[in-house]
Structures are given as structure tokens and as C-alpha cells.
Amino acid sequence: xxxxxxxxxxxxxxxxxxxxxxxxxxxxxxxxxxxxxxxxxxxxxxxxxxxxxxxxxxxxxxxxxxxxxxxxxxxxxxxxxxxxxxxxxxxxxxxxxxxxxxxxxxxxxxxxxxxxxxxxxxxxxxxxxxxxxxxxxxxxxxxxxxxxxxxxxxxxxxxxxxxxxxxxxxxxxxxxxxxxxxxxxxxxxxxxxxxxxxxxxxxxxxxxxxxxxxxxxxxxxxxxxxxxxxxxxxxxxxxxxxxxxxxxxxxxxxxxxxxxxxxxxxxxx
Amino acid sequence: xxxxxxxxxxxxxxxxxxxxxxxxxxxxxxxxxxxxxxxxxxxxxxxxxxxxxxxxxxxxxxxxxxxxxxxxxxxxxxxxxxxxxxxxxxxxxxxxxxxxxxxxxxxxxxxxxxxxxxxxxxxxxxxxxxxxxxxxxxxxxxxxxxxxxxxxxxxxxxxxxxxxxxxxxxxxxxxxxxxxxxxxxxxxxxxxxxxxxxxxxxxxxxxxxxxxxxxxxxxxxxxxxxxxxxxxxxxxxxxxxxxxxxxxxxxxxxxxxxxxxxxxxxxxxxxxxxxxxxxxxxxxxxxxxxxxxxxxxxxxxxxxxxxxxxxxxxxxxxxxxxxxxxxxxxxxxxxxxxxxxxx
Amino acid sequence: xxxxxxxxxxxxxxxxxxxxxxxxxxxxxxxxxxxxxxxxxxxxxxxxxxxxxxxxxxxxxxxxxxxxxxxxxxxxxxxxxxxxxxxxxxxxxxxxxxxxxxxxxxxxxxxxxxxxxxxxxxxxxxxxxxxxxxxxxxxxxxxxxxxxxxxxxxxxxxxxxxxxxxxxxxxxxxxxxxxxxxxxxxxxxxxxxxxxxxxxxxxxxxxxxxxxxxxxxxxxxxxxxxxxxxxxxxxxxxxxxxxxxxxxxxxxxxxxxxxxxxxxxxxxxxxxxxxxxxxxxxxxxxxxxxxxxxxxxxxxxxxxxxxxxxxxxxxxxxxxxxxxxxxxxxxxxxxxxxxxxxxxxxxxx
Numbered sequence: 001x002x003x004x005x006x007x008x009x010x011x012x013x014x015x016x017x018x019x020x021x022x023x024x025x026x027x028x029x030x031x032x033x034x035x036x037x038x039x040x041x042x043x044x045x046x047x048x049x050x051x052x053x054x055x056x057x058x059x060x061x062x063x064x065x066x067x068x069x070x071x072x073x074x075x076x077x078x079x080x081x082x083x084x085x086x087x088x089x090x091x092x093x094x095x096x097x098x099x100x101x102x103x104x105x106x107x108x109x110x111x112x113x114x115x116x117x118x119x120x121x122x123x124x125x126x127x128x129x130x131x132x133x134x135x136x137x138x139x140x141x142x143x144x145x146x147x148x149x150x151x152x153x154x155x156x157x158x159x160x161x162x163x164x165x166x167x168x169x170x171x172x173x174x175x176x177x178x179x180x181x182x183x184x185x186x187x188x189x190x191x192x193x194x195x196x197x198x199x200x201x202x203x204x205x206x207x208x209x210x211x212x213x214x215x216x217x218x219x220x221x222x223x224x225x226x227x228x229x230x231x232x233x234x235x236x237x238x239x240x241x242x243x244x245x246x247x248x249x250x251x252x253x254x255x256x257x258x259x260x261x262x263x264x265x266x267x268x269x
Numbered sequence: 270x271x272x273x274x275x276x277x278x279x280x281x282x283x284x285x286x287x288x289x290x291x292x293x294x295x296x297x298x299x300x301x302x303x304x305x306x307x308x309x310x311x312x313x314x315x316x317x318x319x320x321x322x323x324x325x326x327x328x329x330x331x332x333x334x335x336x337x338x339x340x341x342x343x344x345x346x347x348x349x350x351x352x353x354x355x356x357x358x359x360x361x362x363x364x365x366x367x368x369x370x371x372x373x374x375x376x377x378x379x380x381x382x383x384x385x386x387x388x389x390x391x392x393x394x395x396x397x398x399x400x401x402x403x404x405x406x407x408x409x410x411x412x413x414x415x416x417x418x419x420x421x422x423x424x425x426x427x428x429x430x431x432x433x434x435x436x437x438x439x440x441x442x443x444x445x446x447x448x449x450x451x452x453x454x455x456x457x458x459x460x461x462x463x464x465x466x467x468x469x470x471x472x473x474x475x476x477x478x479x480x481x482x483x484x485x486x487x488x489x490x491x492x493x494x495x496x497x498x499x500x501x502x503x504x505x506x507x508x509x510x511x512x513x514x515x516x517x518x519x520x521x522x523x524x525x526x527x528x529x530x531x532x533x534x535x536x537x538x539x540x541x542x543x544x545x546x547x548x549x550x551x552x553x554x555x556x557x558x559x560x561x562x563x564x565x566x567x568x569x570x571x572x573x574x575x576x577x578x579x580x581x582x583x584x585x586x587x588x589x590x591x592x593x594x595x596x597x598x599x600x601x602x603x604x605x606x607x608x609x610x611x612x
Numbered sequence: 613x614x615x616x617x618x619x620x621x622x623x624x625x626x627x628x629x630x631x632x633x634x635x636x637x638x639x640x641x642x643x644x645x646x647x648x649x650x651x652x653x654x655x656x657x658x659x660x661x662x663x664x665x666x667x668x669x670x671x672x673x674x675x676x677x678x679x680x681x682x683x684x685x686x687x688x689x690x691x692x693x694x695x696x697x698x699x700x701x702x703x704x705x706x707x708x709x710x711x712x713x714x715x716x717x718x719x720x721x722x723x724x725x726x727x728x729x730x731x732x733x734x735x736x737x738x739x740x741x742x743x744x745x746x747x748x749x750x751x752x753x754x755x756x757x758x759x760x761x762x763x764x765x766x767x768x769x770x771x772x773x774x775x776x777x778x779x780x781x782x783x784x785x786x787x788x789x790x791x792x793x794x795x796x797x798x799x800x801x802x803x804x805x806x807x808x809x810x811x812x813x814x815x816x817x818x819x820x821x822x823x824x825x826x827x828x829x830x831x832x833x834x835x836x837x838x839x840x841x842x843x844x845x846x847x848x849x850x851x852x853x854x855x856x857x858x859x860x861x862x863x864x865x866x867x868x869x870x871x872x873x874x875x876x877x878x879x880x881x882x883x884x885x886x887x888x889x890x891x892x893x894x895x896x897x898x899x900x901x902x903x904x905x906x907x908x909x910x911x912x913x914x915x916x917x918x919x920x921x922x923x924x925x926x927x928x929x930x931x932x933x934x935x936x937x938x939x940x941x942x943x944x945x946x947x948x949x950x951x952x953x954x955x956x957x958x959x960x961x
Contacts, residue, residue: 047850050854051853052850052853052854071856072853072856072857072858073856074856075856076854076855076856077856080854081850081851081853081854082851082854083848083850083851083854086847086848086850086851087712087848088847089709089712089846089847089901090714090896090901091896091900091901092846092901093900093901096843096900096901096902097847100843100844100847100855101855103840103843103844103855103856103857104855104856106840108837108840109624109625109626110624110625110626111626111627111628111840111904112617112619112621112626112627112628113621113626114621114626116626117619152851153854156855368777372784373780373784417948431777431780432780435780435783436945436948437945439719439885439886439941440885440941440942440944440945443811443885443937443938443941443942444938444941444942446806446809446935446937446938447934447935447938449806450806450935451932456802456803456806457799463791539784539788540784586796588792588795589791589792589795591788591791592788592789592791592792592795595784595785595787595788596785596788596789598784599781599782599784599785599788600781600785602777602780602781602784603764603777603778603781603782606774606777606778606780606781607764607765607774607778
């Protein structure tokens with residue numbers, strides 16, 4: 001199993017440092033969710049882990065070698081990244097998109113090996129897109145489209161898959177559809193790291209939760225360990241109660257808000 | 270309507286002077302430029318003589334030069350500069366598009382095609398005919414660009430309008446070129462005008478377009494309050510109880526009168542309408558009741574200065590002033606595109 | 613289910629293209645041949661198609677004038693039209709792929725203006741310069757323009773939108789200098805430059821064919837072999853990088869190819885607008901978005917469009933000859949309109 005880790009990683013856009021000297025070990029074979037308030041740097045961290053952003057300091061390691069030292073194609077065969085809300089060019093068909101996932105394995109003589117074909121087929125079947133493979137992406141629903149992008153990342157055939165908010169712009173049913181797919185992929189042995197907005201979904205699906213605040217890791221561990229009222233107060237500046245998810249028993253955050261405050265006040269009086 | 274808006278309404282924090290004082294300062298600067306512009310030329314004419322040509326015209330050669338050549342030309346610069354700047358401000362406010370300008374959106378090229386086509390079809394036509402042709406050309410192109418731009422993804426966004434304008438300009442100028450190719454005579458007659466120039470303009474021409482531009486300017490100044498509201502977004506303006514459809518129509522007419530009238534006399538002069546409103550907004554809050562008069566004065570100063578530069582830089586050769594404004598304005602456009610348009 | 617594609621495989625080579633590509637390319641080739649023969653036959657001195665084919669095959673037609681009219685006058689201009697169209701078609705395909713913007717075209721993002729400025733400068737300032745200098749100077753102009761656009765709009769991978777806006781601004785600057793030259797040049801030179809600016813293959817000879825040919829020989833194969841990378845870049849910077857593409861390097865190479873083809877074409881026949889816009893679009897309708905099939909299709913479509921535009925320009929208002937640039941613009945603008953409307957319908961889904 002490949003180990004992904006960051007050591008003393010610093011990331012910046014122009015002159016604004018977002019992530020400062022951060023170290024993190026991604027547990028192999030598990031689902032890790034990065035959570036935190038808007039602008040805390042969780043997406044930046046994910047981009048850094050996927051070498052989309054060059055570090056200002058420190059490095060990201062795959063096993064023991066720094067990914068900046070490896071050829072970018074070599075990295076692409078071990079680590080796939082799906083950025084937030086990717087936009088497909090007009091008219092691109094599902095199968096053409098998914099076939100792009102084989103890019104890191106191709107050269108100008110070998111452009112469509114039998115293995116390429118097999119893996120693309122597999123990716124389509126795992127994501128249940130065989131029926132739609134000839135359709136162009138802009139005719140699909142939001143959930144189907146996101147599945148197609150995930151299928152492309154799958155065709156990359158990597159052990160590690162990074163996703164930046166894979167559920168944005170999807171309605172609730174499609175969010176669950178995508179998260180279930182990721183759960184199934186993890187079941188088949190992939191390491192998954194994703195940025196998630198919804199804390200409760202993060203707790204349900206993730207084995208390992210990383211709470212980011214101001215470019216640093218505030219807390220990391222199992223959802224049970226991380227999702228406390230104190231942590232949420234500190235990370236999101238939000239008062240809440242943590243209860244149990246009625247279905248899975250995972251922690252669930254219920255915000256109090258002004259209305260809740262008034263209510264509890266009037267009750268106590 | 271538009272999504273990618275750039276210029277956010279500024280607070281009034283930048284306003285140190287009272288707006289009316291600034292306007293007076295502007296007018297004084299304009300007068301100084303005007304005097305300098307009139308005194309500039311092949312023949313040295315001292316300042317007192319210039320003044321006496323107004324108070325006691327004696328028919329002397331110098332007086333004649335001032336009254337029939339230099340003054341009309343300078344007044345033309347003032348007229349054209351202020352109307353282009355005002356039309357730019359109107360367009361920027363109405364479409365909430367920081368890149369709007371009658372040149373960039375293709376309106377000037379449309380007016381130019383109409384003028385060239387008229388000369389080609391009917392020979393050297395009278396100026397009133399050409400003016401009407403330019404206005405019609407401007408109106409047609411404005412409608413077409415807005416129509417095309419708002420059909421694009423996301424409606425009439427700065428990008429859609431700009432791209433539609435650029436494409437239409439390409440089309441229109443290819444027609445213009447085709448006409449000029451077929452008729453060398455039209456080319457000879459018009460090539461200096463086509464580059465945008467204020468040379469050889471006399472009082473007649475000025476009087477010819479004054480009514481059009483005047484009506485446009487009055488409408489523009491009267492629309493200040495409505496444009497301010499519109500610049501918050503059409504939906505907001507509607508919510509505040511504005512008759513947005515009427516405001517849009519009247520603004521469009523004012524834009525066409527101002528821009529079309531300018532092109533009729535001076536040819537396509539680009540970027541004044543882009544640059545001046547932005548410079549004015551550095552100093553003023555987003556209140557078009559003040560922005561529009563400031564634009565009028567600022568545009569006049571800018572074009573007058575550009576014309577002076579065009580006359581001085583390569584003496585005795587004279588540059589078409591449209592080239593000067595493009596050389597200054599286009600880099601500014603690039604800067605705006607970089608800093609103001611959200612991706 | 614099987615993936616619908618034409619697969620070629622042997623031991624160490626494998627290759628896949630869309631099934632539609634070979635028949636489309638063959639069909640286009642046939643149409644272009646017919647158009648070329650028609651174009652050569654038209655004119656003040658009409659020649660029957662059969663005689664044209666005979667002359668081209670170097671057979672005697674019994675009329676000694678045929679060889680002169682065809683080989684010296686009409687064939688070179690038609691071939692120039694074809695070659696220029698290929699260059700514009702590929703260049704447009706590359707820029708649309710790079711910017712993921714269906715409205716990008718070397719004309720719209722300012723490359724052509726840069727090439728024009730450089731070439732007009734040469735025509736007006738040094739009227740006696742030999743013809744093969746023109747492609748070179750236009751390439752330099754286009755290249756400088758591309759470098760400017762790139763450094764202003766593409767640093768740190770900024771957006772395609774910015775690219776187009778910056779292109780519009782820089783076009784205006786180049787255009788100002790061009791009209792400056794046109795205002796002050798000798799009227800004969802200006803007239804020459806204007807014919808050329810409108811995009812025309814009028815009076816082009818074998819000299820132009822041979823000064824343009826090296827550009828095609830070098831850059832067309834480059835475009836074809838690199839189209840695989842264009843597919844990756846087409847998905848956006850982040851995705852391409854995630855797939856292991858060396859984004860900056862690949863993009864630089866693509867831009868170089870696109871600029872070289874557009875620049876040399878502009879130098880040979882002026883700015884024939886909208887071909888770079890239309891050809892890739894029609895190509896996508898015919899063979900889909902995969903650039904491995906799309907680039908050759910766009911090339912042939914571009915070639916065909918310019919040959920047909922030239923044919924139309926010569927016949928519509930004969931004896932007055934319209935430059936083919938005017939014809940392509942007249943066809944291109946409505947097409948542009950169509951694209952905008954179609955875009956809106958797509959986005960409302």
C-alpha cells in the first residue's frame with residue numbers, strides 16, 4: 001500500500017501563505033475527510049497533496065520519495081485528483097472523458113493498449129455508466145456527470161484518489177449517490193482523501209477526519225474523537241450539540257443558533 | 270442579468286473635495302488646454318491676438334486661422350471627447366460591464382461602415398446625410414451586439430458582449446475593406462477619417478452634429494439617477510420600482526446619438542469611452558449624477574490633449590488622433606481586463 | 613458493450629481513432645479535389661474539368677494555352693488557398709482546445725493582428741523586400757503577440773476568459789499601429805497592403821506556395837502527433853496536471869505550433885477571418901471532440917472552406933473579384949451567431 005504524507009508543508013498563492021509547516025499522514029486504505037470553515041485552507045491542502053500547487057516549503061511524499069522529485073506521469077499512475085466542479089469541454093462524450101484517464105500510461109506509440117481498453121471498461125461499469133458512454137457530458141444529470149469524472153479518475157488506476165468537494169452543486173440524493181460510490185471504491189481497496197463541506201456526511205463516510213483551521217491541523221483522528229462540541233466551536237466558531245446519527249450511530253452536529261439560544265433560555269426560565 | 274461584474278459600487282470614502290469644486294477645476298483645466306490647442310500650429314499666434322480675434326475680429330490672416338481652423342477643431346475635440354466619454358459611462362453603468370466602450374463593442378465600426386457605404390453608393394454626400402448614416406449604423410450595430418451578446422451563455426456578461434463586439438467588428442471591417450478595395454476613390458477620400466481624426470473640421474460640421482449630440486447629452490445628464498440605480502443590477506432596480514425597460518431604451522438612444530454623432534464627424538476614435546469613466550470613478554462614488562458631467566469634462570480634456578499630442582509628436586507630420594487614443598487606451602483596457610473582470 | 617472506435621494494434625504500437633474519422637477525411641478529400649478543379653476551371657478563360665485533369669496529369673490537351681493558364685495562373689493560387697485553410701483550421705482547433713473556448717480563433721485572440729502588423733510594416737516600409745521574408749516577419753509578429761498574451765494572461769495558469777479579453781486589447785494596439793502605417797504609406801503600397809489585409813489569394817504564385825510549404829511540412833506533423841496532449845489540456849489545467857501532463861511545456865508547444873501556422877498563413881494570404889473558428893466547429897460535428905481525429909478533420913475543412921470561398925469570391929460578382937477573406941467573414945458571422953444561440957440552449961438544460 002502506498003503511503004501519502006506531508007512534512008512541514010507550506011503552501012501559498014502569490015504572497016499569501018495559506019498552509020504553514022503542516023505535517024500529515026494519510027492512513028492507507030481508508031477514507032479521509034478534510035473539514036473546516038471557508039477559507040481555512042483545506043482545498044489548498046488537497047491541491048498541495050496532489051502537486052497541483054508547488055510547495056513553498058516542505059514536501060509531499062509517496063512512500064519515501066518526494067512527489068516533486070518523481071516524474072509527473074509517475075505520480076499520475078499512483079495518485080488521482082478530481083478538482084472541484086470540473087467543467088468538460090462542450091460535446092465531450094463520457095467514453096472520451098474516461099479514456100483520458102489512461103493518459104499517464106500512453107506514449108506516442110502505445111496509445112490504446114488492450115489494458116487501456118479493459119480498465120476503461122471497468123471504470124465505466126463500476127460507475128454504472130456503460131449505457132451512457134456515447135452520450136455527451138452536457139446531456140447528463142449532475143450526479144451522472146460527477147460519476148463520469150470519477151470514472152475518469154478511476155481509469156487512472158491509482159491506489160490513492162483525492163477529491164475536492166465531490167458533492168458540490170448536487171442535490172441531496174445525488175450527493176448520497178456519489179458518496180456511496182466512493183465508499184464502494186474504498187471497499188475495493190482504494191485510499192480516498194476528500195474535502196467535504198457537510199460535517200455530518202464527513203462523519204458518516206470517513207474513517208479519519210482532519211479538521212483544518214487557519215492553515216494548520218486543529219484536530220485529526222476518528223470522527224468520534226474529532227467531532228466534539230469544543231472542536232466545532234473552535235474550528236467553525238459555532239455552538240452546537242453533538243448527537244448520534246439515528247441510522248449509523250456516527251456523531252452528528254446540530255447547530256444551536258440564535259433561535260436555539262432563545263428557546264433554551266425560555267425553557268430554563 | 271450580468272454575472273461577472275467588476276466595478277463594485279464604491280463608498281464615498283475617496284471623496285475629499287466637494288464634487289462641484291472638482292468640476293470647476295476640471296473646466297478651468299479644459300479652458301487652459303483649449304487656449305494652448307488654439308495657439309498651437311505652423312503660424313505663431315500670440316495669446317493677445319487670439320483673444321482679440323473674439324472681441325474685435327479684424328479679418329486678418331491670423332484671426333482667420335484662429336476662427337475658422339483652429340477653434341472649430343478644438344471645439345470638435347471637446348464635443349467628441351465629452352460625448353464619447355459620456356456614452357462609455359452610460360454603457361458601463363447600464364450593462365454593468367467595466368469593459369464597455371463604443372469602440373470595443375463595435376458601435377464605432379458599424380457607424381464607420383455606414384459612412385463608407387454611403388460615400389461608395391452615392392458619391393461624396395453632404396454631411397447631414399453622412400451623419401444620419403453614421404447614427405443608423407451605430408444604432409444597428411448596438412442592437413446587434415447587445416442581441417448577440419445576451420444570447421451567449423450567462424447573458425450579456427462583459428465577456429459575451431466583448432467577444433460579440435470583437436467578432437462583429439471583424440465582420441464589419443471586412444465589409445468596409447471590401448468597399449475600399451473596390452473603390453480606390455472612396456479609399457482616397459476616407460482613409461484619414463477612418464483612422465479617427467479631427468483635422469480639417471470647420472464650423473459647419475460642428476453645427477451639423479450639434480443637435481444630435483446635444484439631445485444625447487441632455488438625455489444622458491438627465492438619466493444620472495436612474496443609471497446609478499441600474500448599476501446595482503437590473504433586478505435591484507426593478508425592486509426599487511424603476512421602469513427598467515424605459516431607462517434601457519432611453520439610455521440606448523442617448524448612447525447611439527452620442528457615439529454615432531462623434532463617429533460622423535471624427536471617425537472611429539477608440540477608448541475614450543472606456544478610459545474616462547474609470548478615471549472619474551477613482552475620485553467619485555458611484556453616483557452617475559456626478560459621474561456623467563465629470564466624464565463630459567474629462568473626455569473633452571483627454572481628447573484635446575490627445576489631439577495636441579497628435580499634432581506635436583511628429584511635427585510637421587500629423588497623426589490621426591484615433592491612433593493616439595488607441596495607444597493610450599488599449600493598454601488601459603488590458604489592465605482593466607486583468608484586474609477587474611472576475612474569472 | 614464495446615467502445616466504438618477504430619483500433620489499430622500490433623506488438624508495440626496501438627492506436628485508436630473514432631470510427632467516423634476515415635470516411636470523413638476521405639469524403640472531404642474528394643470534395644476538395646472537386647472544388648480545386650472547379651476553381652481552376654473558372655475565370656475569363658474557362659477550361660473544361662476534363663482538360664484540367666489532363667493538364668494536371670501532364671497529358672496533352674491539344675491546347676498549349678491550357679498549361680500556362682492552369683500551371684502558372686490558377687493552380688498556384690488555388691493551392692495557396694488550400695494550404696492557408698489547412699493552417700487556419702489547425703490553428704483554430706489548437707486554440708479552441710487550449711482555451712476550452714468555442715469562440716477562440718487566432719483572429720479573435722489577436723494572433724492575426726500581430727502577424728498583420730508585422731507584415732504591413734514590411735510591405736509599407738520596405739516595399740522591395742523579397743516575398744519569402746513575409747511569412748517570417750508575420751511569424752515573428754504573431755509570436756511576439758502570443759508571448760505578450762501569454763505573459764499577461766497565462767501566468768500562474770489564469771483563465772481562458774482573460775486570454776480573450778487581453779487578446780482584444782492587444783489587437784487594438786496592433787491595429788492602431790497598422791492604421792498608422794496605412795495612413796502614412798504611399799497610396800500604392802497602402803492599396804497593396806489593404807488587398808492583402810482583407811485576406812486574398814489573388815495573384816499568388818508558386819513563389820508563395822514554396823515559401824509557405826516549409827511551415828506546413830514542419831508544423832502540421834507536430835500538430836498531429838501532439839493532439840493527444842491537447843486532449844488532456846482541453847480538460848483544464850488541474851485535470852491535465854493530475855493526469856500527469858507537463859502542462860506549461862505542452863501548452864507552450866501547442867501555442868508555438870498554432871502561432872506558427874496562423875502567422876505564416878496570414879503572411880501568405882492575409883487575415884482570412886473565421887476559418888479558424890468554423891473549421892474546428894464543423895469538425896466536432898463530424899468526428900467528435902477527440903483531437904486526434906479532430907485536428908486532421910479541421911485541417912481539411914479549413915482547406916476546403918478557403919478554396920470554396922475563393923471560388924465564390926471569384927464567381928459571385930464577376931468580373932469584380934471579392935477577396936476570399938470577405939466571403940469567409942460573411943459566412944463566419946452568421947455561424948458565430950448560431951454558435952451563441954446553441955450555447956444558450958445548451959446551458960439552459
